[in-house]
Amino acid sequence: MTDERLSIVDIFKIGVGPSSSHTLGPWRAAQQSLARWGEAPGLAGLRAIEVHLYGSLAKTGRGHGTDIAVIAGLLGADPETCDMTDVQTQAHQALAEHAITLADGARIGLQVHFHTRESLPTHPNGMRFDAQWTDGRRDAITCFSVGGGFVAWESDPRPPRAAATLPFPVDTAEDLLRWCRDADLTVADVVLANEAAWRPEAETRAFIARVWQVMRACMYRGCHTPGQLPGGLHVRRRAADLNARLLGAAAVPDLDAWFTAIAAGGHDFAWTLDWVTAFALAVNEENACFGRVVTAPTNGAAGVVPAVLAYDVVFGKGPADADRVVRFMLAASEVGCLFKKGATISAAMGGCQAEIGVSSAMAAAGLTEVNGGSPSQVLMAAEIAMEHHLGLTCDPVGGLVQIPCIERNTMGAIKAITASQLAMASDPANARVSLDAVIHTMWTTAQDMSAKYKETADGGLALHIPLSLSEC
């Protein structure tokens, strides 16, 4: 499963909820399909587009807003910056009118089909975009949303992204460890040096600062937005309740003051635990509402990394400066890359172990890195975190990224902290399980897992809680 060279910008993507594979991926696929037709044969005379969604995308696409996402992509909306309320309004109108106005002003026909009984052979998250022109020409583009917002194309006439020559090429955890040992560098040092093959170091640092700012804003918004989540499950938002219980009902006016107020509460175990929980809940409640979040490595698991980083910033031992955030994110991103290369970060391929399990491993690595863990301890922390997520199924109730997803992020965050502390207290020389072994185990477990536990809402909690899908 070795992939192209992956960078931190591939793992942390700013976008909107609720799902990287069912929202962000289809959004980008629609955007890029339209761009490809724009290059050739051109959009002049384009009469209609039909979007066909297959497999997991069809089964849980309505709950994940896949139809909204593909329309947003066709509208040319940028998931990093768009006004989501406006986009949703336009998308619902397009669905109702079976027509869409493209960015160039052309009005064309539009149909979105959910093929719930069909899957494409290559991948469970298949899409086909069919275009027709007024002169009778037709073209079809088939692609796959392969997790974390990545899109794979059945055929792509465009030249592949130029392969960067990395000073420390890494395909496995063993490669990473060897580079760290040979060059006497930390995990974050190795990743930062590799990132410099794509862009100047200052740009990488600025990118991380932007990502952290979006994560912080998301936690703050989530902790100050009460109410109910959309979709019909009537799930109550709990981050704001928790925030009010812990800090009082009066909203703290801004983000920095909010972190300061939380830190002033001290280091009591219950207080700290409540805040890690609140941070994770907040992100994933925002995610469930089409809010702006960062894939880490996916949307469904977007709360784990920010919750653990916020835990370190607010309650940690070190100076909570920009460099600490950078080193956390670099180590975390590399672990995400290792899982994408050696296994999968797609729930449709590997169940929830591929989402919450990977995010927990990423966060454990980041936390260990900033607390001065050796490279072996950083990888050991990631290994421990994943080891105790192996086999975790994906069974979102009603196809919505709410139950069990939101709470599951709190568990992933706590496991990451425990894994990091265990690794910091251990001698990796005595470890019996390597990170590469656990990545391989996750992948073989994914292959053995029944399709009903891979983001299809056909098994597990999705069937066995006292709610009927008619409520959604």
Ligand code: SF4
């Ligand atoms: S159960 Fe896990 S993998 Fe599935 S949608 Fe929820 S968070 Fe994602």
